Amino acid sequence: MSNKCAIVTGGAGFIGSHVVDALLGDDWRVVVVDDLSTGDADRVAGEATLETVDITDRAALDAVVDAAQPAAVFHLAAQSSVTRSVADPRRDCEINVVGTLNVLEGATRHGAPVVFSSTGGALYGNRAPLPTPETAPPAPISPYGASKWAGEAYLATWREASGIPHAACRLGNVYGPRQSPHGEAGVVAIFSHRLWSGESPTLFGFGKPTRDYVHVQDVAQALLAAVGQGGTFNISTGVETAVSSIFELLRAAAGVTNEGELAPLRPGELERSCIDPSRAREQLGWQAAVRLEKGLAATYHALIAEFKPDDSLGAG
Numbered sequence: 001m002s003n004k005c006a007i008v009t010g011g012a013g014f015i016g017s018h019v020v021d022a023l024l025g026d027d028w029r030v031v032v033v034d035d036l037s038t039g040d041a042d043r044v045a046g047e048a049t050l051e052t053v054d055i056t057d058r059a060a061l062d063a064v065v066d067a068a069q070p071a072a073v074f075h076l077a078a079q080s081s082v083t084r085s086v087a088d089p090r091r092d093c094e095i096n097v098v099g100t101l102n103v104l105e106g107a108t109r110h111g112a113p114v115v116f117s118s119t120g121g122a123l124y125g126n127r128a129p130l131p132t133p134e135t136a137p138p139a140p141i142s143p144y145g146a147s148k149w150a151g152e153a154y155l156a157t158w159r160e161a162s163g164i165p166h167a168a169c170r171l172g173n174v175y176g177p178r179q180s181p182h183g184e185a186g187v188v189a190i191f192s193h194r195l196w197s198g199e200s201p202t203l204f205g206f207g208k209p210t211r212d213y214v215h216v217q218d219v220a221q222a223l224l225a226a227v228g229q230g231g232t233f234n235i236s237t238g239v240e241t242a243v244s245s246i247f248e249l250l251r252a253a254a255g256v257t258n259e260g261e262l263a264p265l266r267p268g269e270l271e272r273s274c275i276d277p278s279r280a281r282e283q284l285g286w287q288a289a290v291r292l293e294k295g296l297a298a299t300y301h302a303l304i305a306e307f308k309p310d311d312s313l314g315a316g
């Protein structure tokens with residue numbers, strides 16, 4: 001067994017579970033810290049150890065971190081919904097700011113670099129140049145964007161003070177297998193579920209909003225490449241795609257003709273988002289490998305194999 005231990009907070013979540021798989025494939029020993037609030041224990045590979053802990057519970061988190069003695073910490077646990085952050089900004093702050101501080105303090109005690117999953121679009125806001133470089137000043141328009149920005153600030157401060165090379169990875173719009181269709185975000189999973197179940201997806205912003213879509217396996221590889229690379233990195237493709245194009249590509253993959261319903265954007269949502277991944281290419285030697293058309297088609301087929309016949313949507 002490898003001596004290297006990685007802690008993955010949020011490892012029972014969509015992206016975190018793929019990070020766990022990538023680490024196991026790279027011969028790490030993995031401890032997952034997750035309160036299973038949106039995560040699912042079934043997503044966690046059997047070779048990893050799952051600790052059901054809330055990162056805002058500092059004593060419980062410290063006990064897990066001290067027992068694991070990690071060489072690296074991947075911090076993905078978060079309140080990750082923009083609309084929930086608008087409805088309950090205090091809880092969003094508790095998890096994304098105080099929880100992040102707890103994770104940082106635990107990792108720092110063991111000299112372990114943290115790789116923090118931050119956000120691209122929600123951080124830069126609506127007025128940034130496109131594709132947006134890391135040097136653009138943050139201008140979030142939602143509490144979620146603000147709490148991720150605060151988490152990054154703590155990470156950078158702890159990096160300066162401790163000399164441990166913590167990294168912040170600002171992710172684009174991540175899609176892939178295991179993404180839940182029941183949240184308000186994750187348009188690929190939501191559209192896939194609607195098309196599969198014969199319903200009409202809702203295209204918010206009348207189908208016009210753009211995002212920078214990146215496959216979850218590419219993201220997992222980027223986060224592994226960021227271990228020990230102090231700094232801030234955009235992780236995405238740098239390609240801007242309209243929601244209506246995602247809908248068309250998924251319809252083609254599904255072989256159906258369902259029509260979408262058009263609706264206005266919801267509070268806190270951006271009109272356009274596309275982030276520049278040049279720094280990750282130059283400094284991490286990483287770039288996205290999965291092309292959107294192929295990635296979407298493969299994701300549609302992987303997701304419908306995961307959906308259960310009695311699945312009903314909470315939002316769409």
Ligand SMILES: NC(=O)c1ccc[n+]([C@@H]2O[C@H](COP(=O)([O-])OP(=O)(O)OC[C@H]3O[C@@H](n4cnc5c(N)ncnc54)[C@H](O)[C@@H]3O)[C@@H](O)[C@H]2O)c1
Binds near residue numbers: 013015035056118173
């Ligand atoms: N999905 C995207 O497109 C995207 C884009 C940018 C950034 N991110 C960030 O990536 C990370 C993972 O996102 P995801 O899409 O996999 O979301 P997810 O909701 O599937 O995963 C988050 C995980 O964190 C866990 N969690 C939540 N609160 C917790 C707490 N207090 N203590 C312990 N565990 C807790 C949940 O149970 C879940 O397993 C988040 O930090 C999110 O902000 C995601």
